[in-house]
Amino acid sequence: MPVRSGIVKNNECPCSFKEDLAMPIRYVDAHIHLSDEEYSDKVDEIISEAANFKVTAMVSNSMDYATCINSLQLARKYRGLVFAALGVHPWSVNNLSEDDLQRTSEFILENGRAGEVLAIGEVGLDYKYKDVWDRQLKVFDEMLHLAELLNLPVILHSRGTSEKIVELLPSYNVKMVLLHWFSYPISLISKIVERGYYVSEGPPVVYSSGIQAVVQNMPIENILTETDGPVRYFKPPFNGKLTTPAFLPHVVRAVAAIKKMNEVDAADQIARNFENFFGAAPKG
Ligand SMILES: [Zn+2]
Numbered sequence: 074m075p076v077r078s079g080i081v082k083n084n085e086c087p088c089s090f091k092e093d094l095a096m097p098i099r100y101v102d103a104h105i106h107l108s109d110e111e112y113s114d115k116v117d118e119i120i121s122e123a124a125n126f127k128v129t130a131m132v133s134n135s136m137d138y139a140t141c142i143n144s145l146q147l148a149r150k151y152r153g154l155v156f157a158a159l160g161v162h163p164w165s166v167n168n169l170s171e172d173d174l175q176r177t178s179e180f181i182l183e184n185g186r187a188g189e190v191l192a193i194g195e196v197g198l199d200y201k202y203k204d205v206w207d208r209q210l211k212v213f214d215e216m217l218h219l220a221e222l223l224n225l226p227v228i229l230h231s232r233g234t235s236e237k238i239v240e241l242l243p244s245y246n247v248k249m250v251l252l253h254w255f256s257y258p259i260s261l262i263s264k265i266v267e268r269g270y271y272v273s274e275g276p277p278v279v280y281s282s283g284i285q286a287v288v289q290n291m292p293i294e295n296i297l298t299e300t301d302g303p304v305r306y307f308k309p310p311f312n313g314k315l316t317t318p319a320f321l322p323h324v325v326r327a328v329a330a331i332k333k334m335n336e337v338d339a340a341d342q343i344a345r346n347f348e349n350f351f352g353a354a355p356k357g
Pocket of ligand 1: 301
């Protein structure tokens with residue numbers, strides 16, 4: 074019988090996790106920042122709790138050089154359960170010197186060649202930081218070139234920039250593209266599907282009509298689940314609690330309801346999508 078840790082208390086969640094734990098189900102978190110400082114003193118507890126909640130794969134995304142190192146260490150420590158996605162996030166470009174960019178790229182290249190990197194991520198473009206737009210484009214270009222060189226999938230942040238990114242992607246030789254937390258425009262979905270790209274959706278699918286519409290319009294084969302923790306979600310049932318992979322049953326349940334699938338089948342399809350996308354088999 075799996076033991077619950079102290080991260081999610083028995084009475085904190087409106088769902089009956091006891092019943093969930095009895096189901097032959099497995100969950101995958103395609104996008105979480107286990108390397109984030111906010112998790113640093115509880116990461117071991119979070120990972121063991123996730124395993125108890127039948128989470129069989131977590132992709133630790135990175136923001137900068139320090140979190141790249143941390144993601145890689147976690148992937149080594151929890152081999153086969155935690156996987157490293159390395160990259161420079163558009164929010165990090167503001168304080169990024171040329172030397173920082175170079176040493177991060179070299180680190181990714183070296184470890185990518187050693188077969189220790191699952192994907193390039195989190196990278197992308199963010200319209201909110203227009204003042205460093207040219208710098209964002211330069212870093213994005215460098216990250217996409219690393220994905221080409223290492224033949225790795227890319228995990229993309231595309232807030233307000235999905236159309237721009239989809240327009241730029243054909244100039245790179247990257248085959249596997251994941252638009253994380255894709256939310257709009259719905260009209261872009263036909264192109265996303267045609268190109269064989271994937272989207273990953275997290276806790277907002279439970280309460281956001283916009284995200285629900287994305288899931289409705291995407292084939293289930295192109296959908297992955299995520300938490301993007303430590304980002305917090307303030308609507309019920311999450312109520313601003315620390316985000317952990319233990320939130321995934323809510324996410325899968327919402328996806329299954331939209332797709333009119335049974336929860337176990339939806340979870341299984343998503344785990345297979347994970348394998349198809351990353352080329353890594355979740356445990357279990
Ligand atoms: Zn993220």
